Amino acid sequence: MRDRIYLSSPHMSGNELKYIEKVFESNYIAPLGEYVDKFEQSVKNYTGAKNALAVINATSAIHLALRVLGVGEGDDVLVSTFTFIGSVTPVLYQGANPVFIDSDKESWNMSAKLLNKYLLTCDKKPKALILTHLYGMSADIKKITEICKLHGVFLIEDAAESLGATYDSQHTGTFGDLGVYSFNGNKILTTSGGGILVSENKEYIKKAKYYATQAREDEIHYEHLEYGYNYRMSNVLAAIGVAQMEVLEERVNKKRKIFEWYKEFLADNDNIEFMSELDNSRGNRWLTALRLKNIDYHDVIEALNKINVESRPLWKPMHMQVLFKDSKSYLDGTSENIFANGICLASSTTMSKDDVKAICEVILCC
Structure with a gap:
């Protein structure tokens, strides 16, 4: 029998082991090191995003985005209903309420028409929208961006599946207030497990980085004014990511x-x-x-x-x-x-x- 053909199996470029060996030679295995910086820079160079943060997976990136935008207990967050659950669970982490919006027949992604209708008629203004670009195909992102701006709703692009996809030559993930890419084992590129959070807003990424590293204050001892998470990507996985981005x-x-x-x-x-x-x-x-x-x-x-x-x-x-x-x-x-x-x-x-x-x-x- 033939070897099993998977939906989307990892496909190495050939440079992954070489970069991992450099990581081992440096002894900066984890949590951070030069390849984390290189990986973030490679994503910025490719997508045109101004700021990027490498984390353990795309779900954690969405969680950080919600936290940075101030989404909290009792807030409504609009979400694509036609998506993977990792797009939605971070809403629950924040004690917020997901509100599901249906797809359009053209793209199968969130319907801009239904989104606008909901925002015109809803009793409670949502705090944010998490929009999924389904199966790597762009949603009607320009219209949805305009609608969010009109109604004062933060836009988080779940581009976990759509790294490399564009709309009007602009990369998905770079239209909203924040965007997310996944490097899970079955994605178009993989770091085994990993994600990237991007934004035009430098302060958003700075704050996300703070939360992703246990919200530690800039002191010689461990000082904490807020709680955070252990969400940063390791130098080893980032080295794989650098090689993957090359192809x-x-x-x-x-x-x-x-x-x-x-x-x-x-x-x-x-x-x-x-x-x-x-x-x-x-x-x-x-x-x-x-x-x-x-x-x-x-x-x-x-x-x-x-x-x-x-x-x-x-x-x-x-x-x-x-x-x-x-x-x-x-x-x-x-x-x-x-x-x-x-x-x-x-x-x-x-x-x-x-x-x-x-x-x-x-x-x-x-």
Whole structure:
């Protein structure tokens, strides 16, 4: 049997071990060192973000963003309902209330139209919005940014899945007050586990860094006026990140090529609807996502597993989770409909065109 093909497996550049060896030679294993600075700088250089902070994962980065913006007990925070739970749990960490906004049919990301309607009619003004760029594809970020500014709502971009994606040639994650990228094991780049918080606002990142390092005051002894967290990335993981950032554009191009192969082999099939790309945007196509008509995605997942290929359903919307059964939502049914017949296909950058062809042959037989 073939080696298992995963949804999005790690793909090393070749320089990771060399940089890790330099870290070991320096003996700055953790918590910090020169490669943390280099990693942050590489993300700033690539995305155009003015300030960056390397942390242990994207969830911690969102948590820091909420803390920096003053979100606290009883505040409402708007969140994309069609997302991974890591986008939402930091709201609970702060004792705030998630309010879920549905998707649009064009991008599957948060609907700017529904967002605006909610803000025009809600009884309680939300403190912030956490917007997810789903599966590496840009949301209608310019409209959503304008809406947030109009209503005085802080915008946190959850670009965990969309490093390398752009809208009007500007990188996702750099439109809002703060943005977040993930370097988890299955993302387009990985540091094993890690995240980056970015912002145009230097003071936001300075404050986030303070909270991420146990809120220690600048004293020779350990002095604390506030509580913080142990959220900083280690020098070893940052060294992996530096090497990974060197090949980011290659990875984006390969992900997009894999998507084009899927389109080629599944062309003119009325039972297939791919996640679309908004005009003026470039997605990183982290995962190839599609909807199946007249085909049960469970059958496809089972059939692909038989040839040792991983696939999975789309994210189950957060408003459908038992954990959030009492949370407020503003919905029109779009995300539920997409979830009901949606699937993610293997998109590892080590895949060949023949791998994609074999996967498509299985889908067409279901």
